[in-house]
Amino acid sequence: MSEKHTDDLAEIRNMMERSSRFISLSGLSGVVAGLAALQTSVGVYFMFYNYGINYFDGKRNVYPAELTNRLLVYASITLIVALAAGIFFTVRKSKQNQLPIWTRTTKQLLIALFIPLVAGGIFCLALLYHGSFYLIAPATLVFYGLALINAGKYTYGDIKNLGICEIILGLISMFVVGYGLIFWAIGFGILHIVYGIVMYKKYDVV
Amino acid sequence: MHIIQGLNKDFESRVRLGIMSILMVNDWIDFAEMKNLLQVTDGNLASHTNALEKKKYIQVKKEFVGKKPKTSYAITQLGRKSFEDHINSLEKIINGK
Numbered sequence: 001m002s003e004k005h006t007d008d009l010a011e012i013r014n015m016m017e018r019s020s021r022f023i024s025l026s027g028l029s030g031v032v033a034g035l036a037a038l039q040t041s042v043g044v045y046f047m048f049y050n051y052g053i054n055y056f057d058g059k060r061n062v063y064p065a066e067l068t069n070r071l072l073v074y075a076s077i078t079l080i081v082a083l084a085a086g087i088f089f090t091v092r093k094s095k096q097n098q099l100p101i102w103t104r105t106t107k108q109l110l111i112a113l114f115i116p117l118v119a120g121g122i123f124c125l126a127l128l129y130h131g132s133f134y135l136i137a138p139a140t141l142v143f144y145g146l147a148l149i150n151a152g153k154y155t156y157g158d159i160k161n162l163g164i165c166e167i168i169l170g171l172i173s174m175f176v177v178g179y180g181l182i183f184w185a186i187g188f189g190i191l192h193i194v195y196g197i198v199m200y201k202k203y204d205v206v
Numbered sequence: 207m208h209i210i211q212g213l214n215k216d217f218e219s220r221v222r223l224g225i226m227s228i229l230m231v232n233d234w235i236d237f238a239e240m241k242n243l244l245q246v247t248d249g250n251l252a253s254h255t256n257a258l259e260k261k262k263y264i265q266v267k268k269e270f271v272g273k274k275p276k277t278s279y280a281i282t283q284l285g286r287k288s289f290e291d292h293i294n295s296l297e298k299i300i301n302g303k
Contacts, residue, residue: 005296008223012293015227019235019243100242104235 022109022155024094024101027204030196032085037188040078041181044071055181063133093204105154113151116143137180141170141187156203162195212295214288216261221246221254226289229264229281236278255279263288 017023048055051067063071094101120143127136148163166187173183217223224244228235235243241251258264263285267278281289 002300005299008220009293009296009300011220011223012227015224015243016231019228020231103242104232104239 018099020105020154022105023203024090024097024099025155025159025199026089026093027196027198027200027202028089029086030192030199032089032196033082034189034192034196036078036081036085037192038185038190040074041185041189043074045181047071047074056178068128109151109154112154113147116147116150119143120147134177134180135174137184138170138173141166141173141183144187145170156199158195158199158202162191165191212291212298214292214295216258216263217289217292219254221250222258225254225258225279226263226281226285229279230286230289234267234278234280236276240279258285
C-alpha cells in the first residue's frame with residue numbers, strides 16, 4: 001500500500017513538472033552556443049585588427065560602414081549556429097525522453113524569452129545607428145540576461161541564475177568601456193559552456 | 207465518508223491524480239493538451255473530468271475557436287484545497303512509516 005502512495009506522489013510531481021516546465025532543454029545546446037560565441041569573439045578581434053583598429057584601446061571610434069556590415073553578418077551567423085544547435089539537441093533530448101516538444105509551455109517559454117530579446121535587439125540597432133558602438137556588447141549581455149530570467153520561470157532554475165550572471169557581467173562591462181569584447185566572450189562563451197556542462201551532468205545524464 | 211486516513215477517494219485513480227496535478231500549476235488547460243500530457247484516450251479522460259467536475263473540484267469552459275468546439279479546465283478553490291490535503295496525507299503516511 002505504501003508503495004502505491006510513493007508512486008502517487010512521484011506521479012504528482014512528474015505531472016506538475018511536465019505540464020509547467022520545459023524540461024527538454026539540453027546542456028549540450030549551451031556548450032555548442034558557447035563555442036560558437038568564443039569563435040566569433042576571436043574572429044571579431046582579428047576583423048578589427050585587419051582594419052587597423054585595436055579593440056582594446058577603448059577609443060570610441062566610429063567604424064567604417066563596411067566593417068559594421070561584416071560584423072552584422074558575422075553576428076547573425078553566430079546566432080543562427082547557436083539557435084540551430086539549441087533546437088537540434090533539445091529536439092533530440094525530447095525524443096529520447098518521449099516528451100512532446102510543441103506544448104503550451106514551449107510557447108510560453110519562447111514568448112517570455114523573445115520579448116526582452118527582441119527589445120534588446122532593437123535597442124542595439126539604435127546604438128549602432130547612433131554610433132555608440134562601445135555600448136553594444138554590454139547591452140546584448142544585459143538584455144540577454146533579462147530574457148533568460150524571464151524565460152527561467154518555464155524551465156530549469158539554472159537558466160535564471162545564468163541570466164543573473166549575464167546581467168552582472170553586462171553592467172560591469174558598461175563601466176569598463178573598451179573591454180566589451182572580453183566580457184562578451186565570457187558571457188556568451190565561457191558562461192554558456194560552464195552552464196551547459198553543469199546542466200548536462202545534472203539533467204541529461206540519467 | 208470518502209476520506210480514509212485523510213486520503214481522498216476521489217483522487218485514487220492515476221488519471222485523476224494527473225489531471226489535478228496539472229491544474230494545480232496551470233491556469234487553463236484544454237482537452238487536447240491534457241490528453242497529450244496524460245497519454246490517455248478521449249473517453250477515459252472525459253469520464254474522469256466529468257467526475258471531477260461533478261464534485262466541483264474543477265471547472266469547465268466550453269468555447270468555439272472558429273468552428274471547432276474547445277473545452278478547457280481549471281481547478282476550483284475547493285479542488286485546490288482538497289488536493290493539497292490529499293498530498294499532505296500521502297506525505298504523512300509515507301513519512302510515518
